[in-house]
Amino acid sequence: MKTIALQFRDFFVSLKLTVVLLVLSLVLIFAATLDQVNLGIWAVQEKYFRALFVLWRVGEIPVPVFPGGYLIGGLLLINLVAAHVYRFKLTWRKSGIFLTHIGLILLLLGQLFTGLWQEEYQMRLAEGETKNYSESYRNNELAIIETTDPKFDHVVAIPESLLAHKAEIQHPSLPFRVVTRAYYPNAALQIRSNAAGEPPAPATAGVGRKLIVTPLPVTYKQDELNFPAAFIELIGPEGSLGTWAVSTQLATSQTVEYAGRSWRLGLRAQRAYKPFSLTLEKVQHDLYPGTDIPKNFSSKVRITTPDGRDDREVLIYMNNPLRYAGLTFYQYQMDSEHDTSVLQVVRNPSWLVPYISCSLMAFGLLVQFGIHLTGFIGKRRRAIA
């Protein structure tokens, strides 16, 4: 009688599991493609593929209804590795299949690492503008920027997720506590009128006193943005310094003065600072003659490092990104009428893996086909002789 361990092993090794997982992945991709209409591409990836289970909300409780991409991909990976350990025998005649499978394992692992480690930011530059940071597409941060030093700004950046959890924050660089009184993932700002009967402003300092913050439903549409907002109270040892309204629609220009020090604060797209800067020297937007169909977008940028080690011009255009310091800068959007270019800035430590795995799979298939072909030719020759 088989032990439980052996049954467990047989389950992971079985070809039936492979077939079931492939069918499940087909269904998952089909459902996710349909749901893209409602959620947009990013939310679909998070819900269906970058998850162990697809969850449906029944009331407030998330209920798993289908295996997600990580679970199916993970099981496929285990299934394939297990099959090689226990089922397949490495022989010369099957070396092509072996190589193809190694390529597939690498592809699955590469996708897992990409999902876990890839970071996508953007850098919006007007012609002549220089920036040494990129900005997140989706994540925001509460930036509390000390401007007391005449040469440097000292930034304490609090991720939006902490505001959403209404965490009370005491940071060693700040002489006050930061308390989130209210947080809205999407909100409209309106100018407060002087009409009677309007509720008092929750903000007691800054421009928030002149604003009404109205929560809006979160949008998942690809061409719409969410504009989060929050009411932030700063509390010093002697008591409250005031409550500020912050929103990604307001610049980080509201000021706080306390104990002889000055700060600016505001909600902004999460920034990733670089040890180098990019200057947009020229944007070019070519159309096919006589049409409005884009032919090519290109951005001429200058990379400079503070130590002077790098100071060179680079042309970034479609399918010709700039790879620098572990980052890849793709030409993403362009507004040539206003001389503005948006570069997509991607950090993906495993970017080479898909190339290696596809080459391995192609080579493996070629080897396998070659072995069969030579065998077939040999057989025919022997038959003729």
Place this chain on the structure above:
Amino acid sequence: MLFRLAPVLLAALVLLPACRDEKITDYRVPKEKPEPLPPILTGQLPTGDAGGGSASNMAGAAVPTATGEGLSWTAPAHWKPKAASAMRKGSYAVPGENGADADFSITAFPGDVGGELANVNRWRGQLELPPLNESDLPEATTRLEQNGLNFVVVDFSNDKLAKPQAILGALVPFDGATWFFKLSGPAMLVGNEKTAFLTFLKSVKPAAPARATQ
């Protein structure tokens, strides 16, 4: 071997995403120039709508922005686009001298948003001008019809303010919503931009074939 390996792999799959937990960061950067706040919030433009009557209630109400098929336009080359917002369909800075820019906004809200008079008076209120009566409207407004759209255009300025301000505005009913085009800022700059504003209005057309224009 696999029996021991499988749970480890699964646990790794579950736990690895936790490594991406976001943390507070703390760093120094060379001094940066902060972006300015909108003039309407910093007192360069009055925020109140004195004498706005029903318009003042409208300004304070929580109104969703219009959805559905929109309008398209081509902005003059020297207007610099700004990031649109939840309230704004389009946003431009119109450069003036010494950094005194004017602001051009495109917004849209469902329904008639209180009607022509209320909206015209809302704009007058922003310039601290007295409200108009229904009978004053024909004289105070210009009507333009182009690309199947019926615009109501106004040109108000107040030279009695410490810094003279002006508003060039247009509103147009489209597809069950009202669209507002407003250029506001220093009176001199807004006056100089009137031709560009009217040329801009000529470029406004339905993004998709119009379903209802009135």
